[in-house]
Amino acid sequence: MDIKSLIKNLNIELTCSICLDYFTDPVIANCSHSFCRECLLQCMWGAGDTLTCPECRQLIQISNLVPNPNLQKLSTAGKTIGPHLLQSMVALATCDQHWEKAKFFCEEDRKLLCDSCSITQEHRDHRILPLDNAIAEGKEKLQETSNMLQKKQEKFKIAFRCMRNRKIYFREIAYAFKESIINENEKMHQFLWDEEALYLQILDEESKDNLEEIEEKKTKLTQQIQNLQQMILEIEKRLDKNPLEMLQDMKNTLARNEELLSQKLEVSYPIWSICYITGLQEMLISFQRNITLDPDTANPHLILNEELNSIKYTSVPKDLPDNEERFDCCLTVLGTQTFTSGKHYWEVNVGDKTEWIVGICENSISRKETHSLSSKDVRTLMGFTSEKDFFLWNSQCGFYESEPIHVVGIFIDYEKGHIAFYNSIDGSLICSPPNIAFQGPIRPYFSSCYPNENSNSGSIIICSGSKSANDVNYYGNALNDK
Known part of the structure; x- marks a missing residue:
């Protein structure tokens, strides 16, 4: 393996896969993957005491995280010697065609060039920069991109915090609305229960009054039936008497009969309140x-x-x-x-x-x-x-x-x-x-x-x-x- 690959692999091993920077206060999860403690804790916002590993999606218990001081030391060392390793790579860089020390960089072909390569017809109309300048420009562009991404990331983090706070807010609002609905309906239920009690009371009173009226009319009808029966018996007796006596008493009998016949039949029907x-x-x-x-x-x-x-x-x-x-x-x-x-x-x-x-x-x-x-x-x-x-x-x-x-x-x-x-x-x-x-x-x-x-x-x-x-x-x- 060449030195370039070694340095690349070393950077990967010493880099957090969440922030893509050297580890800071690294911890090891139960799935054997390592992350910066702060990066991992940011991933669990709103998720409780557990979250899934960003690498393998296995469940991680926050209480099971183990600090990794050795990885911290290696990461610190890598961060320190990284620039020197890059300079060494630049010093050791050679072109692919002549195996001479590379001094230039062709932007169009993205290749390292030696003195001989830089004057060939192949790169005649290309933008060729001294290697140091190309590296500086590249670092500047990458740094700008990194800054933009960090700003973007910060906006998303702010939005995430807002959404988390909004979630809490909406839960509180929903609870408040629910309580309001319960309270308003309780008032309506109580109002209807009071109405029900009132109508039942009125119904009981009307039932009592109607039953009393029916009983009174029953008593009156009973008396009227008895009077009619008595009158019928008297008329039947008059019919059995001799004609002269019957005719002498007939006027009084018919008068009483007319009085009984003029009595109205009263039937009671219940009348209820609306x-x-x-x-x-x-x-x-x-x-x-x-x-x-x-x-x-x-x-x-x-x-x-x-x-x-x-x-x-x-x-x-x-x-x-x-x-x-x-x-x-x-x-x-x-x-x-x-x-x-x-x-x-x-x-x-x-x-x-x-x-x-x-x-x-x-x-x-x-x-x-x-x-x-x-x-x-x-x-x-x-x-x-x-x-x-x-x-x-x-x-x-x-x-x-x-x-x-x-x-x-x-x-x-x-x-x-x-x-x-x-x-x-x-x-x-x-x-x-x-x-x-x-x-x-x-x-x-x-x-x-x-x-x-x-x-x-x-x-x-x-x-x-x-x-x-x-x-x-x-x-x-x-x-x-x-």
Whole structure:
């Protein structure tokens, strides 16, 4: 091996592979590679107590680093004698062609030249420098490059420290945001819990009042029944008397009878306070779906508009194909959409109709015969007017008196078997029956109900997903009527 290679190998052995300079305070890792202690510690910024070897990528435990004083001594010696070795190399340098002492350097060919080489035709137009000058220029350029790289390295180190600090900062900010979200939601939870407690208290009080009223009316009805029974017995006795006595007492008997007959029958229906739920409409609107009607399921007495979002009763049935999907007996039409999972919400504008039914049903519902609204495959809400009062009915919640409803919101959670009905005008809960698992695909259900002398012929309109009950223009008539 020539002296040039020996010096090169010596420099490699005495140089840190991270900073590419002679070792300073070298340490040996458990993988047998050596590095400057400071260089190695810089590599572990933000990495904890372990890092991977820059040479072989093996795991290094910082606690297992061993100082290497012998390598430090060799590195110091190499740093001291390095310039002298380079001068010796320059003194020993010879050209490849004439084996004479090299005195010049050709920049174009990157070759050492002797006196004879420098005057040959081969290097005539090349830039040839004295060897000392070439070495000086080379050192200067390398030093400039080294300085630029060091500045660049320092910028990257500063950026690295900034990123490390930013990582800590972002962790702190994320924690602060998380705490803020938790605190804000705790306040909202507490607010909702307080609302829940208040409504439950009101419900308990109303339940007590309704039960007392029912008990009072039961007692009154019992007394009225007893009075009627007594009157019936007296009349039967009068009928058994002789005609003259019967006619003499008939006036008083008929007067008492008229008084009893004029008594009104009072039946008590529970009236509940409206349950407003804060933030309900904002939550429901995120699950709103565009529902359209399936004309293949529509009863012949129902007229659907072109947009398939409105139904109206007609006394003259339309001539429609008698397909398997069509309802024959019930004034019913289903939505086109079928749900087998997820949460879904839609709104139905029933306007001033005096009788209507909306909700959902299982896709397997019978179409060719009358089906019961109390069956498990139908979950609906019915609204109807009786004389001057408006009532709501659900198979699980029963009958109860209510203010007229103009827009009904329907929410389902398929996985929970849950359905709930809302008054979309004021955002209050109408009823939420107990959860029962759905047995298959479900579809929106609409019924106009058969008209009578007290009912009107208004339409049922499915609200589009782009409109809600808060849209005053869309629901202006319903709001004004209310």
